[in-house]
Amino acid sequence: MHDLQWKKIVIVILVLLLPCIPFGSSTDYILRILTTVYLYMILSLGLNIVSGFTGLLDLGYVGFYGIGAYTAGLLTIHFNLPFGVIILLAAVNGAIWGILLGVPTLRLTGDYFAIVTFGFSELVVLFIRNELWLTRGPMGISGIASPSFFGHSLSESWHFYYLVLVLLSIVLVIIHRLEDSRIGRAWYAIREDEIAAQCCGINLVKYKVMAFAISASIGAVGGAFYAKWFTFIHPDMFKFWESVLILCLIVLGGMGSIYGTMLGALLIIPLSEVLRIILPQYLMNSRYLIYGIILVIMMRLRPDGLIPFQIAQSQKNKHAQKRLFRHHETYP
Amino acid sequence: MKPILKAVHLSKNFGGLQALKAIDLEVYPQKIVGIIGPNGAGKTTLFNCLTGLYEPSGGQLYFQDQPIVPELSQHIYKSIRIASFVFGLISFFWIGFVLFYTYPQTVFKLELCLFVTFIFALRILVIKYLNHYEAWAWSLYFMFLFIDTYFTIRLFLVPIHVHALLIYIWILSFIICHGYVLTILISFETRKCFGFKMGVDRISKMGISRTFQNIRLFQNLSVIDNVKIGAHICMNSGFFSTMLRLDSHVQEEKNWEQTTLSYLRDVGLENQAFHLASSLSYGSQRLLEIARALASKPKLLLLDEPAAGMNPKESSNLISLIRKIRDSGLTIILIEHDMKVMMKLADYIYVLDHGVLIAEGSTDAIRENPKVIEAYLGPKI
Structure with a gap:
């Protein structure tokens, strides 16, 4: 067995054992922070498809997050569907809106595209705030029932911890499979060089829309989980700041590398809690300043993020080479 | 033997600059065809036209007897012209007819007649500019479309006793003429006119593949x-x-x-x-x-200066590689400045200068051609 597989097993066991370790009275608190971390991992993995793999700067990702959350909230309140169905419907709804946004904006490039996506997220918030008949506007939706499985309603923190872990692993598996396939390579090709990608027979429109739809549906899944977990949603939760935060996670971790984005979430999200404890009351709001300083320092020391795309790629290539080498006695 | 690639009067303008002027090419299967010429002669522009990165300003390109550039210039223009003529002719009677049924007492007033004539003139104008894909013409066209739709619905709501059959024929013709134009609008070729670049990946699926002069690999x-x-x-x-x-x-x-x-x-x-x-x-x-x-x-391989920056040993390896590719059944078009490589490889050479085809022939004929020598070395003093 390889070293890497051992490492993987150890990490998985640690993650699974975490809720069992008693932290005294603060267990709930720590589990809740970890759940947030995993939620942001899901979101940053989703955004990574558009911004990291395909190379389109998307500032409106939180729009899909909001769409997913409201889909889940409304479906629970009005129909009380089972959790699995809600997650699926939220993903489908997110994908539909992703396609609707993607198709007309595809001709834009670079900054113009970013501006349009930014406008989209603001549009979502405005819609939610103003369409009282559907979303109850600024009052928000409260009392969203927790998901229940086989008659047991989830209530404890560790229930949600495992739930988000399951979602995260599903998303992770899907993204891993897509990344190392024809579709993922087409995305990389579009990011690296659009003209060469076209000359290789890649239909830019199709693959950009696909990236958009998948990314949007993952964001909507994150939103649906958030609505079910928090049991209360409000238009202010889906403000532009959230988009920037998720983008920061990706930039910090390394655009385009899966483990980099996860590492980014693992570092930044607990940091806000740590700062909340460390900083005195009157310096509370300066923790955004510290985010900024950390980002600046990171960009100075490692401009491509913590795990740059190139390093992740060469690591992957080493494994591919080893795998081929195992099958052939001689070098292929 | 049929040529695998054929260019007929291919030309490309960039604003006022004519990069290609009425180029005629014929490439036969399993041959290596060389294209040479001084810098700025339009060689790479020709490649970009072949792969669909540029849309030619005129002329036609055929790959295995199929047009590479959709024949929008002739075919689409014609169908749009016919459709829009029908549309204009019908619309001339359309408003008067509707008004006659909806407001019978006002039909023969002078102002109304003038108004209808004005609308008719406007529609004819729109049709004329529709052919040039002018944005304002298309937007006006849509405005008319909505107005017509409104009147059609309106006509349904009016109590009809006498000419019921006529009205249904009218509605049918309305649907047919607008439907036709709309179908053209959403067809691939017309979308291409509006700046959607749909062509490049389709052309590469037809079997044309290329390399680039300035290397365009996926570096990371x-x-x-x-x-x-x-x-x-x-x-x-x-x-x-x-x-x-x-x-x-x-x-x-x-x-x-x-x-x-x-x-x-x-x-x-x-x-x-x-x-x-x-x-x-x-x-x-x-x-x-x-x-x-x-x-x-691919069936046709376009190589844009493959030997640039190679030392003699590497380029001799490249020569044997290109020969091997040719022998495996591919056709190759080659742009190259290294004359040694070109003379060893090419079966047939086209010489471009300032977008004009100045000579074509076998390698020996090109070597002796005074026009080619003049283009490369300048006129004799």
């Missing part, structure tokens, strides 16, 4: 991934088979891993298969571009 990906992207059109696993990792997908990936390695072996890069493309030397990057172009199993 591994060498083998570059070749796999080149093989994109030969693979067909979609989203669901990838996500569920179906057997077909796994098998395809496995097969193509071997095939791409064999392509890399052909160009002599199999030892660097898992390195990043940016880590290769300049000559190797050129070879990798050739391997990537070959991976899509």
